[in-house]
Amino acid sequence: MADADTATGAGTGPEPEGDVRLAVSGVGKFFGSRLVLRDVSVSARAGEALLVVGGNGAGKTTLLKIMAGLCRPSAGTVDLRVAPEASAYLGHATFLYPRLSAQANLLFWGRMYGFAPSQEAIAAVLSRVGLSRVGDEPAGTFSRGMAQRLNLARVFLIGPKLVFLDEPGTGLDPASQDLLRREIIALKASGAAVVWVSHHLNSDLPLAERVLFLKDTRAAYFGPAEGFDAGGLTC
Amino acid sequence: MAAKDLRLAAGGGQGLVQAVLLGLLLIFLFSLSRPTTELVSPQAAAAIFWLASAFGLVLVFNDLFSLEEAQGCRLGLLSSPVPEHAVWLGKGLAGFALLLLSQAVFLPAAAVFLGQDIKGDWGVLLLALVGVDWGLAALGALLGALAQGQGARESLFSVILFPLLLPVLLGGIRIFAGCFSGEPAMDQALWSGIIVAFDAVFTAAGAFLFPFLYTGEE
Numbered sequence: 001m002a003d004a005d006t007a008t009g010a011g012t013g014p015e016p017e018g019d020v021r022l023a024v025s026g027v028g029k030f031f032g033s034r035l036v037l038r039d040v041s042v043s044a045r046a047g048e049a050l051l052v053v054g055g056n057g058a059g060k061t062t063l064l065k066i067m068a069g070l071c072r073p074s075a076g077t078v079d080l081r082v083a084p085e086a087s088a089y090l091g092h093a094t095f096l097y098p099r100l101s102a103q104a105n106l107l108f109w110g111r112m113y114g115f116a117p118s119q120e121a122i123a124a125v126l127s128r129v130g131l132s133r134v135g136d137e138p139a140g141t142f143s144r145g146m147a148q149r150l151n152l153a154r155v156f157l158i159g160p161k162l163v164f165l166d167e168p169g170t171g172l173d174p175a176s177q178d179l180l181r182r183e184i185i186a187l188k189a190s191g192a193a194v195v196w197v198s199h200h201l202n203s204d205l206p207l208a209e210r211v212l213f214l215k216d217t218r219a220a221y222f223g224p225a226e227g228f229d230a231g232g233l234t235c
Numbered sequence: 236m237a238a239k240d241l242r243l244a245a246g247g248g249q250g251l252v253q254a255v256l257l258g259l260l261l262i263f264l265f266s267l268s269r270p271t272t273e274l275v276s277p278q279a280a281a282a283i284f285w286l287a288s289a290f291g292l293v294l295v296f297n298d299l300f301s302l303e304e305a306q307g308c309r310l311g312l313l314s315s316p317v318p319e320h321a322v323w324l325g326k327g328l329a330g331f332a333l334l335l336l337s338q339a340v341f342l343p344a345a346a347v348f349l350g351q352d353i354k355g356d357w358g359v360l361l362l363a364l365v366g367v368d369w370g371l372a373a374l375g376a377l378l379g380a381l382a383q384g385q386g387a388r389e390s391l392f393s394v395i396l397f398p399l400l401l402p403v404l405l406g407g408i409r410i411f412a413g414c415f416s417g418e419p420a421m422d423q424a425l426w427s428g429i430i431v432a433f434d435a436v437f438t439a440a441g442a443f444l445f446p447f448l449y450t451g452e453e
Contacts, residue, residue, distance in 0.1 A: 084316035093307020
């Protein structure tokens with residue numbers, strides 16, 4: 001098990017300022033009188049994946065929402081160092097309009113991010129996630145796995161520099177999970193910083209450069225993935 | 236946003252259909268309440284028309300906001316760079332268009348079932364229609380966000396909405412009554428001013444308050 005004393009950045013060395021896409025400092029969060037996060041400091045760097053792990057109720061999703069600006073912290077600061085249109089969030093919900101076709105969904109989300117994607121760009125991302133043949137079908141007819149692939153296509157279309165993933169593999173078949181992992185590698189290769197909440201520690205840890213382990217509302221470990229000992233962590 | 240909402244409303248959305256059916260039912264039922272030898276007064280006919288419109292407004296905006304709830308699209312919108320004001324404006328414009336569309340059915344229905352004729356100035360009637368509808372849509376788009384995600388969405392929405400809408404609804408009723416009777420109300424200018432003033436208040440309130448209501452933490 002990772003030791004809490006080694007946590008909060010010890011051993012990671014000074015951050016190269018130009019590479020940091022997100023810096024979270026001393027974040028805490030109350031829901032009513034219940035404390036769900038306490039004094040969490042973490043950063044995400046370009047071209048790297050930060051894996052956020054912890055047991056149920058550890059505050060992973062809350063922290064991710066705070067990082068993505070979807071939830072206000074009760075204490076601390078979040079310094080987002082990319083433009084709002086250069087960050088993307090992918091969570092449990094697929095953000096799809098069931099009565100719109102896959103293409104129309106992508107066109108709408110492109111416009112919400114300030115650009116009108118061309119038919120070629122939409123066709124390219126649909127092809128990338130293996131949905132070319134169903135591009136003109138309503139998203140409501142898609143299986144969970146297909147809907148999540150389309151959600152992934154939405155993220156690719158945006159071309160983000162900072163990506164928040166909240167258990168994106170939930171409900172996906174093995175082939176879709178492989179696709180997801182390949183695309184996370186591709187996102188990192190494109191220079192994006194990936195902040196990734198996952199319960200699949202064994203399979204996802206090798207893809208991450210750094211790990212944040214949340215336990216009892218605190219950051220029990222924040223450091224290189226290579227040195228992270230997951231012993232005893234049941235996710 | 237508005238184009239997407241109108242496309243979804245036209246392609247199977249229930250809000251518009253329900254609004255039109257409920258409005259028609261109201262107009263028809265009120266037409267049955269008058270004695271067979273008497274006509275509904277222009278004032279009462281105008282009130283029935285705007286009552287049908289107000290109920291339709293609730294259904295239209297419940298439908299428009301429920302579009303964002305099904306697959307968590309509200310979170311998607313909030314995580315996108317689009318300002319919350321743009322969501323309010325898009326919903327308001329879509330609701331405005333759908334309300335006008337439903338009133339295109341209510342107006343002939345009022346003429347047929349309530350025995351009314353437009354004897355006054357069509358220009359005044361249309362201006363009043365647009366003015367009142369914008370006030371309804373601006374407030375509907377604001378309060379639709381307030382009621383979303385609530386178990387008692389419809390009732391909460393209606394309870395808050397109707398009292399606030401009274402000034403513009405009364406203005407619409409007075410001006411429409413004048414247009415139905417052919418005798419413009421003496422205080423038409425006053426009611427027109429009230430409608431414009433409340434449109435401005437509702438628009439400002441919507442633009443300012445919507446982000447606070449729509450970004451409510453889950």
